[in-house]
Amino acid sequence: MSVVRSVYSLRRRLVLLLIGVVALLWSVSALVAFRTAHAEADELFDAQLVQVAETLLAIVAASEDGHVADEMAEHQHAYQLPMAFQAWQRETDGRWRLLVRSSEMPALPATGGPGFDEHDLHGELWRFFTVDHDHSDYRVIVGHNHGARYRLAGEIALHLLLPILIGLPLMALGIWAVVGRALRPVDAVARAVGGLDARHLAPVDVPGPLPAEIAPLVSSLDALVGRVTEVLDNERRFTADAAHELRTPLAALKIQAQVARRTLDDSARGHALDQVLSGVDRMTHLVAQLLTLARLDPDAGATTAEGVALIELTELAEAVCSVLTPQALRREQTLELEAGAGLRLCGNRWWLDVMLRNLVDNALRYTPAGGHVLVSLDADTRSMRVADDGPGIARELRQKMLTRFARGADTEADGCGLGLSIVARIAEISGASLSFEDGLARPDGGAGLAVVVRFPET
Numbered sequence: 400m401s402v403v404r405s406v407y408s409l410r411r412r413l414v415l416l417l418i419g420v421v422a423l424l425w426s427v428s429a430l431v432a433f434r435t436a437h438a439e440a441d442e443l444f445d446a447q448l449v450q451v452a453e454t455l456l457a458i459v460a461a462s463e464d465g466h467v468a469d470e471m472a473e474h475q476h477a478y479q480l481p482m483a484f485q486a487w488q489r490e491t492d493g494r495w496r497l498l499v500r501s502s503e504m505p506a507l508p509a510t511g512g513p514g515f516d517e518h519d520l521h522g523e524l525w526r527f528f529t530v531d532h533d534h535s536d537y538r539v540i541v542g543h544n545h546g547a548r549y550r551l552a553g554e555i556a557l558h559l560l561l562p563i564l565i566g567l568p569l570m571a572l573g574i575w576a577v578v579g580r581a582l583r584p585v586d587a588v589a590r591a592v593g594g595l596d597a598r599h600l601a602p603v604d605v606p607g608p609l610p611a612e613i614a615p616l617v618s619s620l621d622a623l624v625g626r627v628t629e630v631l632d633n634e635r636r637f638t639a640d641a642a643h644e645l646r647t648p649l650a651a652l653k654i655q656a657q658v659a660r661r662t663l664d665d666s667a668r669g670h671a672l673d674q675v676l677s678g679v680d681r682m683t684h685l686v687a688q689l690l691t692l693a694r695l696d697p698d699a700g701a702t703t704a705e706g707v708a709l710i711e712l713t714e715l716a717e718a719v720c721s722v723l724t725p726q727a728l729r730r731e732q733t734l735e736l737e738a739g740a741g742l743r744l745c746g747n748r749w750w751l752d753v754m755l756r757n758l759v760d761n762a763l764r765y766t767p768a769g770g771h772v773l774v775s776l777d778a779d780t781r782s783m784r785v786a787d788d789g790p791g792i793a794r795e796l797r798q799k800m801l802t803r804f805a806r807g808a809d810t811e812a813d814g815c816g817l818g819l820s821i822v823a824r825i826a827e828i829s830g831a832s833l834s835f836e837d838g839l840a841r842p843d844g845g846a847g848l849a850v851v852v853r854f855p856e857t
Contacts, residue, residue, distance in 0.1 A: 417574050421567070432559050447543075451482060455539045483500075483525075486500070488538075509527050525543065584607075592620060600627060655672075710743065710751060715751060715752060720734055720736050732768065732771070732772060733772065738774070744781075744854055746829050758774075782854070829854070
């Protein structure tokens with residue numbers, strides 16, 4: 400089942416984030432520059448107000464009344480400043496008489512006393528400076544529109560922002576190219592993964608060195624490819640072996656069915672039908688074992704938390720032995736259980752039941768009629784031991800018996816070679832260890848086989 404995922408461009412996101420951060424930093428810098436420029440403009444224009452006011456005061460004090468307006472107009476034109484002015488003279492009665500004013504100034508005094516002052520004039524904010532002459536009764540008021548200061552600071556900020564407006568598109572192209580070049584290994588990994596053949600998986604082949612941020616991803620992909628390859632190889636071998644194992648009993652069933660159909664002898668027909676039933680039993684056992692393996696394999700990578708419980712292994716062993724006792728009695732075998740209380744395991748009850756059932760069933764199947772099978776539980780070593788006095792297995796072949804469809808020396812037994820592989824699989828999932836030892840002694844001086852499972856501490 401395919402999973403629908405939302406997809407976005409990593410390159411586009413990186414470019415937008417980088418451009419956004421740069422634009423934000425430049426905007427903050429421009430704002431700081433504007434405030435700094437405005438403060439500098441205030442100091443500059445205040446100094447000019449003072450200079451102009453003192454100059455005009457000197458003109459007023461030294462000039463005749465008729466020439467004051469012309470002198471001040473020429474002075475304003477020389478400075479090229481948007482300034483307004485008033486010139487006043489104190490009368491003998493203490494009142495101020497307006498000598499001259501610019502068109503922007505009202506006929507009344509613009510300020511109340513010497514020094515700086517700010518207030519609205521004709522709906523706009525103006526800054527005024529008033530100065531009195533030390534040796535005469537003259538006063539000059541000079542005003543400057545505050546908007547000019549903002550315009551100057553704005554021009555400075557605009558000059559700072561202009562490179563941003565021009566440089567951002569160029570920077571975006573540069574970042575796009577640089578990010579694209581940096582992401583080439585990601586594209587290479589994507590192409591390499593997309594080119595993998597499902598029938599012949601191989602590690603991801605990316606030419607050249609990999610960035611440290613991508614190397615763990617490629618390593619994880621290689622590990623995943625290795626695990627998938629191993630699973631596929633196991634499944635191919637399992638399918639081939641299962642097909643081979645199923646082909647032989649099916650052919651035997653067909654032959655026995657044909658014999659039963661064609662023979663006229665009741666005794667021969669009965670024997671053929673008995674063989675058919677025996678073959679069906681073998682096939683049933685084989686299919687049951689295959690289904691058990693099929694159920695175990697998907698759980699190999701899963702944790703044992705699911706279905707875990709505290710299990711009294713002695714009770715489980717008693718239940719398994721009671722189920723398999725009729726099988727032992729049919730072959731006149733002795734099935735014995737040596738167990739004391741106290742061996743408790745934290746595990747999956749179904750897995751442990753399948754493990755012990757397969758060990759005991761295997762021992763009964765490969766032990767000759769009249770043989771002995773002993774199941775021992777040891778709480779001190781946390782181990783379970785199933786021993787028999789059957790033909791045993793040579794030491795050099797014992798580990799091979801853990802593979803699927805492996806058979807011991809007694810090929811006439813009705814096993815299918817899957818019991819020990821199931822036990823080994825469950826032991827691996829449960830974190831237990833499995834080993835082989837010599838089993839019970841035989842009358843001929845030899846020894847059977849013993850399978851020992853040791854469980855971890857809980």
